[in-house]
Amino acid sequence: MRITMTVNGRERSSEVEPRTLLVHHIREGLGLTGTNVGCDTSSCGACTVLMDGESVKSCTVLAVQADGADVTTIEGLARDGEMHPMQQAFQRNHGLQCGFCTPGMVMAAVSLLEEVPHPTDREVRLGLEGNLCRCTGYQNIVAAVLDAAGSTQEAGA
Amino acid sequence: MTPATTTETDVPTGLEPGGTDQPPDEPAGPVVGTRRERREDPALLTGEARFTDDLQIPGALHLAVVRSPFAHARITRVDVSPALAMPGVVAAFTGEDLQGEWAAPMPCAWPVTEDMKSPPHLPLAVGKTCYAGDGVAVVLAESNEAARDAIDAVDVEYEPLPAVTDLAAAISDEVVIHEDLGTNTSYRWELHLDDDAVERAFADAAHVVRERYIQQRLLPMAMEPRACAAVPQPFGGDITLYSATQIPHILKIMTAVTLGFPEHQLRVVAPSVGGGFGSKLNVYAEELLVTALARKLHQPIRWVEERTENALGTIHGRGQIQDIELAADADGRVTAVRVDLTADMGAYLQLVTPGIPLLGAFLYCGVYDVPAFSFGCTGVFTTMTPTDAYRGAGRPEATYAIERAMDALADEVGVDPAEIRRRNYIGADRFPYTAVTGLVYDSGNYEAAAAKALDLAGYDDLRAEQQRRRAEGGPKHLGIGISSYFEMCGLAPSRVLASLNYSAGGWEAATVRMLPTGKVQVVTGATPHGQGHETSWSMIVADKLGVPPDDVDVLHSDTALSPLGMDTYGSRSLVVGGVAIDMACDRVVDKARRIAAHQLEAAAEDLEFRGGEFSVRGSPDRSVPLAAIAFAAFTAHDLPDGEEPNLEAHVTYDPPNFSWPFGTHVCVVEVDEETGGVEVRKYVAVDDCGNQINPLIVEGQVHGGIVQGLAQALFEGVVYDADGNLVTSNLTDYLVPSAPDVPSLTLDHTVTPSPTNALGVKGIGEAGTIGSTPAVMNAIVDALRPLGVDEVLMPASPLNVWNAIQRAQSRPDPERTTTSATAGDTNADAGGAS
Ligand code: FES
Ligand code: FES
Numbered sequence: 001m002r003i004t005m006t007v008n009g010r011e012r013s014s015e016v017e018p019r020t021l022l023v024h025h026i027r028e029g030l031g032l033t034g035t036n037v038g039c040d041t042s043s044c045g046a047c048t049v050l051m052d053g054e055s056v057k058s059c060t061v062l063a064v065q066a067d068g069a070d071v072t073t074i075e076g077l078a079r080d081g082e083m084h085p086m087q088q089a090f091q092r093n094h095g096l097q098c099g100f101c102t103p104g105m106v107m108a109a110v111s112l113l114e115e116v117p118h119p120t121d122r123e124v125r126l127g128l129e130g131n132l133c134r135c136t137g138y139q140n141i142v143a144a145v146l147d148a149a150g151s152t153q154e155a156g157a
Numbered sequence: 158m159t160p161a162t163t164t165e166t167d168v169p170t171g172l173e174p175g176g177t178d179q180p181p182d183e184p185a186g187p188v189v190g191t192r193r194e195r196r197e198d199p200a201l202l203t204g205e206a207r208f209t210d211d212l213q214i215p216g217a218l219h220l221a222v223v224r225s226p227f228a229h230a231r232i233t234r235v236d237v238s239p240a241l242a243m244p245g246v247v248a249a250f251t252g253e254d255l256q257g258e259w260a261a262p263m264p265c266a267w268p269v270t271e272d273m274k275s276p277p278h279l280p281l282a283v284g285k286t287c288y289a290g291d292g293v294a295v296v297l298a299e300s301n302e303a304a305r306d307a308i309d310a311v312d313v314e315y316e317p318l319p320a321v322t323d324l325a326a327a328i329s330d331e332v333v334i335h336e337d338l339g340t341n342t343s344y345r346w347e348l349h350l351d352d353d354a355v356e357r358a359f360a361d362a363a364h365v366v367r368e369r370y371i372q373q374r375l376l377p378m379a380m381e382p383r384a385c386a387a388v389p390q391p392f393g394g395d396i397t398l399y400s401a402t403q404i405p406h407i408l409k410i411m412t413a414v415t416l417g418f419p420e421h422q423l424r425v426v427a428p429s430v431g432g433g434f435g436s437k438l439n440v441y442a443e444e445l446l447v448t449a450l451a452r453k454l455h456q457p458i459r460w461v462e463e464r465t466e467n468a469l470g471t472i473h474g475r476g477q478i479q480d481i482e483l484a485a486d487a488d489g490r491v492t493a494v495r496v497d498l499t500a501d502m503g504a505y506l507q508l509v510t511p512g513i514p515l516l517g518a519f520l521y522c523g524v525y526d527v528p529a530f531s532f533g534c535t536g537v538f539t540t541m542t543p544t545d546a547y548r549g550a551g552r553p554e555a556t557y558a559i560e561r562a563m564d565a566l567a568d569e570v571g572v573d574p575a576e577i578r579r580r581n582y583i584g585a586d587r588f589p590y591t592a593v594t595g596l597v598y599d600s601g602n603y604e605a606a607a608a609k610a611l612d613l614a615g616y617d618d619l620r621a622e623q624q625r626r627r628a629e630g631g632p633k634h635l636g637i638g639i640s641s642y643f644e645m646c647g648l649a650p651s652r653v654l655a656s657l658n659y660s661a662g663g664w665e666a667a668t669v670r671m672l673p674t675g676k677v678q679v680v681t682g683a684t685p686h687g688q689g690h691e692t693s694w695s696m697i698v699a700d701k702l703g704v705p706p707d708d709v710d711v712l713h714s715d716t717a718l719s720p721l722g723m724d725t726y727g728s729r730s731l732v733v734g735g736v737a738i739d740m741a742c743d744r745v746v747d748k749a750r751r752i753a754a755h756q757l758e759a760a761a762e763d764l765e766f767r768g769g770e771f772s773v774r775g776s777p778d779r780s781v782p783l784a785a786i787a788f789a790a791f792t793a794h795d796l797p798d799g800e801e802p803n804l805e806a807h808v809t810y811d812p813p814n815f816s817w818p819f820g821t822h823v824c825v826v827e828v829d830e831e832t833g834g835v836e837v838r839k840y841v842a843v844d845d846c847g848n849q850i851n852p853l854i855v856e857g858q859v860h861g862g863i864v865q866g867l868a869q870a871l872f873e874g875v876v877y878d879a880d881g882n883l884v885t886s887n888l889t890d891y892l893v894p895s896a897p898d899v900p901s902l903t904l905d906h907t908v909t910p911s912p913t914n915a916l917g918v919k920g921i922g923e924a925g926t927i928g929s930t931p932a933v934m935n936a937i938v939d940a941l942r943p944l945g946v947d948e949v950l951m952p953a954s955p956l957n958v959w960n961a962i963q964r965a966q967s968r969p970d971p972e973r974t975t976t977s978a979t980a981g982d983t984n985a986d987a988g989g990a991s
Contacts, residue, residue, distance in 0.1 A: 027211075031213070032204070033204070033207065033208075033210075033211035034203065034204015034205070034206075035204070036208070036380075036381070036431075037210075037382075038380045038381065038382065038464065039464040039887065039888050040463050040464050040465060040887065041464065041887045041888055041889045043464075043887070043888035043889055044380065044464075044888055046380060073204065074202075074203065074204035075203065075204045075205075077203070078203055083199065083202060083203065087199075087202040087203065090198070090202055091194050091195065091198040091199065091202060092194060094194075094195065094853045094854065094856070094857045096198060096201055096202065097432070097687035097688070097689070097857055097861060098201075098379070098380070098381065098429075098430065098431045098432040098686055098687030099197070099198070099200075099201025099202070099206055099429065099431065099687070100208065100379075100380040100381040100429075100431025100432060101380045101431075102201050102202060103202075103204050106202065121901065122897070124896070125896035125897040126896075126897050128895070128896045129895045129896060129897050130895070131895070131896075132380060132888065132893050132895055133380065133896075134378055134379055134380045134432050134434070134861075134865070134893065135380075135432050135687050135857075135861045136857060136860060136861050137860035137861045137862075137863060137864030137865075137899060137902065137925075138860075138864065138895075138896040138899055139860045139901060139902055140856075140857060140860065141896065142896065142901075
């Protein structure tokens, strides 16, 4: 089947099999390997992308369901060579170690702040519940999201 | 020597040059000791980093493995022809088809005793399968989907045999798994130092505690599943093996040996690796299969693991029954420790399976001054996935046993757990301390770290609150758990490894090379997979050579770039690999000094090296920067007689001792007697890893380590059913904690530099995991002691906690008695830890 979506601001049209998952289409079809696959039970969140502004686990969506959608992957966050404030906050706060969960975690965190711009520690933890990290113990991920929320606040003030 | 312990939060950064005596007008200060952001991060944060499965490999065939659904079965027939008829399938092979590919069975590098029994272990089983997940055939196809679809079409006939999932059943040899061995016992390893002294201590003891603890099996669950790809190179028969591995160097040697492949024609590359925790410290069937098939078919072959396969086919951790006995005098001073373990090897011995319990053997006396000790361990085969190194590897198990037993002793003697520890700590004035085992602990101040942790936790107030609440009654119980840990890491002095019968050395290699333009290239044999080596190594070099850290490139994880290395595990990278780099910098400066002396027409001894510049002592206008020396060494136009061109040094460093980090963790829990629910209210950790190169990275290692240890205490445990099926085979059944499941941690540290290396550093990668599990479990048992509970099985799920309460309350004698959880109990309560 032929599908067309806007991926990181660019229109991409491709032929996909009906059973192809969005995550495999992104990784293999479009060659955007920043989005990772960490499980086969929609448990880990490593595959999280934004679809029409909302975070989704791209292993739970068929590529054909994303026909016509606007998709942002981790590769689409930086602007003009500058990392997104969330990416910067992750680096500042050492919110990543091996970095495998990181693309999904960052996308989920971006989406979380869209919904709750000034979350508490608990709200951040609950908001990232669907994203597993085995390295960081989450502490610095939470710190990064709170930091990013703070800088957003400052920028807006 | 008694190294000073600094208890301030500020870390001393007095590494030379550019240390604390640096003139204040120097533009750039030392970077070692600062919270420098990681240079690794941008690539990982933007999706540019390449993990193994991200590699684009034109023409690669995808491998999928047909896995046994039975724990134990004879393979009576394998027919791959239906798979060959499937779309996209190119080839398929049975275990028998590939038997000729193996020059040797899969490696076990640690034959712990002369008579250790080890069954031949082939990448694909032939004739018999010994655990659910054991590979029996492979399919190669044009896409991963086609390969995966086709494995279902492979026709395998099995004749099931009884599973062995219980250690007591395994030892009984009722069902012998590897018939040729005649027994399920692989080895018995004992450490007898002075048995009479141990006997006497127990005979004379005023107090004796005998405890049995169960270390449930765990899944390492690195977030990146394993993946590998073998790519034949044009002409000459070379092969490059890409793998999500912690050990490219060891993997290269072992792959060459197992395949009978010339080692010099094999290159192993570990691209970005998404966590390991020991699970990628191995030589796996799939790595051997892709390489053998690439050799056979002259085509690139790739494989990526699915999560369910990861649970089945990647090593498991822990899996021990621990019997520990303490003898103590009337005041609770420990006079002897006696330990006996039964360790679950799983179906086969992987790379270091049998040695894991031995890595803990020397730690069962803990941070205490214990005069008599004996240890024994029986390694047994079961029909489950092989066990091997998982974060801490033997040392968390040991620490768990002694720290839980110290709480039992406190209860027995009738003193506070903090007090029983104070009475037994090795005093700060005793270091370097020669333990009863003969090992020498480099430095320590256990009491200072403990005092700081107790203070930060508000220990006295917590005990007061606990007393008040106990008097008031109520279903919620406050529990306070202490764990004072230490560990031996920085693996390892090669001679000590030899004495333990380990087949390799424990050195690490480093090269530091000045490039003609003054930039620096560092080659390390350590292999990072999340630890931030590039950042830390560049910081060490920056201070030593007086260059900005960004001018230092760090090459690693590719045996063509870094031909020598012993890789990353056992908290060894900084203590062995980082120290090697420090030494290589010294040699670079030594050579540069000779060239500078020649150029400045001064004696080498009269030159000072500071801030990247040599100057003549007393006449600071006569100076030359290191970068100029590097260029001069490159042009070689004017070098001292006999001096070789170029400016580089290679060091292979074999550490004189392990490093011995330590600390105290305090965990505070609320346990609900009615639901069995446990809530962690506070967690305080004071760790001491000597000098810190980058505190930001140290804290990250501690956070992650603590949460992994806490997860063993509260959430995680492998469950097999009686038929040997793995019940917890994915992330919905195996409970890796997510962010809301874990507490916010309070960290602090003390600094007791190691006197055995110039950087004064100790390892920190495993410390958190080692310290945390007993702290959490001690807290839970502490909360429930008024109910007569003296043991709760891990993981302390609501069900296991509730069961422990019921068991205690149905016991006729409410007095604390010897805990005797059996392997059978565990199966009932924790679903098959043994
Ligand atoms: S890959 Fe794990 S949730 Fe999508
Ligand atoms: S950084 Fe490794 S899994 Fe999150």
